[in-house]
Amino acid sequence: MLLIRRFEERAGQLYGMGMIGGFCHLYIGQEAVVVGMQAALKRTDSVITGYRDHGHMLAAGIPANAVMAELTGRAAGISKGKGGSMHMFSVEHGFYGGHGIVAAQVPLGTGLAFAHKYKGDGGLSVTYFGDGASNQGQVYESFNMAELWKLPAIFVIENNQYAMGTSVNRSSSEDQLYRRGESFRVPGLQVDGMDVLAVRGAAAAAVEWVRAGKGPLLLEMKTYRYRGHSMSDPAKYRSREEVAAMREKSDPIEHAKREILEAGFADEAALKAIDKEVRDIVVTAADFAEAAPEPAPAELHTDVLVGTY
């Protein structure tokens, strides 16, 4: 969680310095969701998400250098600099993107589940999408097929309460999003997405359900993003007090820190050491991403097609 937090802060700074271009959506505040989920997965499982994807990649074990270098558009980036913040993939790590069209990842993730079932490899897919995405029709087309064919799919709604500037209440006739699978008989659970252990517990239960062949499951993670929707969001749709209160009372990292200290798993000094280690990783990644060369001009034409015709 700390790595994601520090990485994203650094990405925000690099954006401010003009090193990162285009759209850049930070995951700050939501870290517990992806960290708790990932803790319950196996290497053979597949993960897919939308454009707010840096945290998902770090959680999947993709090196910070390759992610940061993609943000700065360098040849050493995970997509050779051709994808950018919203379009990153690592088949090797079971991470299938990184998709810029809101909710497109939902049928794609359902297809990954279809492939797991077809191949009989025991894997499952985890598909993350936002509260805003949950209003797209293709989500329900996916729920229908996933349940109809009992696909090994876990759908995770990251309900950070806003889709750009539109709050859930202003966009959703049913605002209890965990119930959104009901007419397709997809069971849903609502989870405190600011509590990494609660997430991990729910994830473990979901994984067990899905691996048992019972079909898909929907997890609604109640979470919050501290930063604007993307870097150019003036955030006039919510009050400073709302954000500050979330940060103060519900921060997932502070929460985990308190639990670790209370349980005696580590002391302040050990946590400081972890913080230092994480900062070093992020500084190294940022330096790497600044220094790495841009893609060669000839790369413009590569990777359009795989075959030659």
Added chain:
Amino acid sequence: MAEIKLPAMSPTMEEGTLAKWLVAEGDIVKPGDVIAEIETDKATMELEVDDGGTVAKLHVPAGSEGVKVGALIATILGEGETAAPPAAAVAERPAPEAPLMPSAVEARPEAPAAPAPTSPVVEPEATGPTKRQTVREALRDAMAEEMRTTPEVFVMGEEVAEYQGAYKVTQGLLEEFGATRVVDTPITEYGFAGLGAGAAMGGLKPIVEFMTFNFAMQAIDHIINSAAKTNYMSGGQMRCPIVFRGPNGAASRVAAQHSQNFGPWYASVPGLIVIAPYSAADAKGLLKSAIRSPDPVVFLENELLYGQTFDVPEGEATVPIGKARVVREGKHVTLVSYSIGVGVALDAATQLAAEGIEAEVVDLRTLRPLDTATVLASLKKTNRMVVVEEGWPVCSISSEIIAVAMEQGFDDLDAPVLRVTNVDVPLPYAANLEKLALVKVEDVVAAVKKVNYR
């Protein structure tokens, strides 16, 4: 110590106004605190700090306009830090250079050049044993043969299994391969196109049938944004080997919403292969190649051709993607077409021959990548060209062929290239109007006479 520089707060921001400081020198700040309001070209934004500490210095007074992105605006000291020497702290860092915008010419390294036109290759008629087969049967055989050898290949779509296909193209597949590999879907084009693309990313080789391509409009986002762009966006590591197939173009008396040729739409998208065959042999050989291709393929069939019979090679035969075929030789004019238009062009060629005009007919077969070499070679030979297309004229395959002829075959042209297409209206229902709207042999004949100045 944290040096706060004026951040770019939008992709286009180069400078801003420091409207207001919300902290003063000496204040203690926590991570996430807002320290200033910045006005950009678009909005007023709040500037947060990532790290806590003491505000040591505010370098830019409130109200400053035209502060460059990257300029040092504040210094914050962490716990236990002391101020750096003042000279260093106030030294203005140069703003990062605005992203270099290379000129359009520099930004476009030469695309790989198309092979120079040689003499047109007339593909020999299949030499081995052949059998008479409809396009429908040929397509079915192509799928069945590939499914027998490759377990990852499966077919999905509406009515493909128990109903045996809305147009009976998947007849018998369910019996042979079972319900795991021949999958009836709900009526959910957007959903199953996306599911198919995801399955392809996950290592399978889906054949997704659209009952007709008119309904793929609901799924076009996945065909283009998910399937066609992923390999490029992932720097070549994520494949999407999928075939989207089904009838395309006008059928008979089904009117505007069910009668449209999407060839030009898909052919404009880099990252896709687009195939539109005419004969049964090409339908079979190209569908087999499409299923084997590591790239996403849009395979455009035609309902009116399904029942037509052709000679099809016996046994294993594939047809290469990206190769046009000269289906009739001639020396006075080149007729370029694809799909059902090839039949129109061939009929016109027969009529023209009776009047002493020998037309060469080129069947494009693949619309992307376009075999410009074969088209240009034929133009070099005949010096005149007419494009025949069952589809609208504007921004069409005809438009593209004409552009290619002008850019790369200008010196070979003895007359302007003409296009003969459907009329530029939604397809009407009434029998007489429908006939008037569709591409016609007599119009092709007239166009050929015009380019031959006869």
